[in-house]
Amino acid sequence: MRENAVAENNTVVAVNGLHKSFHGNAVLKGVDLHIAPQELTVLIGPSGCGKSTFLRCLNCLEIFDQGKISIGDINLERTSAQAPLDNQFHAKVRQLRINVGMVFQSFNLFPHLTVLQNIMKAPMVVRGVAAAQAEAAARELLNKVGLSTHVNHYPSQLSGGQQQRAAIARALAMQPKVMLYDEPTSALDPGLVDEVLQVMQKLDEEGMTQIVVTHEMRFARDVADKIVYFEGGEIVETAPPEQMFSAPKDERTRKFLKRFL
Numbered sequence: 001m002r003e004n005a006v007a008e009n010n011t012v013v014a015v016n017g018l019h020k021s022f023h024g025n026a027v028l029k030g031v032d033l034h035i036a037p038q039e040l041t042v043l044i045g046p047s048g049c050g051k052s053t054f055l056r057c058l059n060c061l062e063i064f065d066q067g068k069i070s071i072g073d074i075n076l077e078r079t080s081a082q083a084p085l086d087n088q089f090h091a092k093v094r095q096l097r098i099n100v101g102m103v104f105q106s107f108n109l110f111p112h113l114t115v116l117q118n119i120m121k122a123p124m125v126v127r128g129v130a131a132a133q134a135e136a137a138a139r140e141l142l143n144k145v146g147l148s149t150h151v152n153h154y155p156s157q158l159s160g161g162q163q164q165r166a167a168i169a170r171a172l173a174m175q176p177k178v179m180l181y182d183e184p185t186s187a188l189d190p191g192l193v194d195e196v197l198q199v200m201q202k203l204d205e206e207g208m209t210q211i212v213v214t215h216e217m218r219f220a221r222d223v224a225d226k227i228v229y230f231e232g233g234e235i236v237e238t239a240p241p242e243q244m245f246s247a248p249k250d251e252r253t254r255k256f257l258k259r260f261l
């Protein structure tokens, strides 16, 4: 946690009145969330409450129905699910995706590429970075996530923890303004969880803005600037970890956290 992380009137991610339904089933019911640069925000909540949908809307893997999303200087707004999606909207979606790094539970590395190639690919294809420059940057990132001795390995030759660290390096290679993680350690053997959490902690210390969906409550308590409790497609409560874990205000939060404490 960074002492200077929380700054008023200074947001890198601003979400207002976000709604998303699937086939008439309302999954996000008006989510508001503002995140300052360098903050680490942990999202917790029961299965099915909309955490993944929220992250997927934030980087436009799903197009939200209604509300506003601002990330950096990209602003997206929709008034309803029927609002037409014009070329200008899609152009902004592409810009926004470049600004948002996403890490999934299931690593999602390209199996036919080495670790180094996995990390070089997007900057070269999407940003037009030259190969030599992309390789130098990739090696630096792999060093940061502790994989400098595995650059020429294929994903299948790595442990789950190593694959996830490579996936983080791959997302970082696009120089995102914010990193999103959807249960990044849930598919890992217990012994491999910490090496991934440590990378996220190190990125926090370096000032990366991060939003993490996780059930790792110790990590949430020790590293997060704020915890957001989600239930039923809404934010029930937001608080710094010390308050969230010792004196949650809402009965629903208390009930959920009981299972972990």
Ligand code: ADP
Pocket (backbone or CB within 6 Å): 022, 027, 045, 046, 047, 048, 049, 050, 051, 052, 053, 054
């Ligand atoms: P969480 O990540 O908190 O477990 P999700 O965001 O994955 O929750 O899911 C919230 C609800 O939205 C669930 O009821 C799920 O079935 C539904 N849902 C998520 N994605 C889709 C989709 N692509 N199509 C239809 N329903 C979906």
Ligand code: MG
Pocket (backbone or CB within 6 Å): 051, 052, 053, 182
């Ligand atoms: Mg989920």
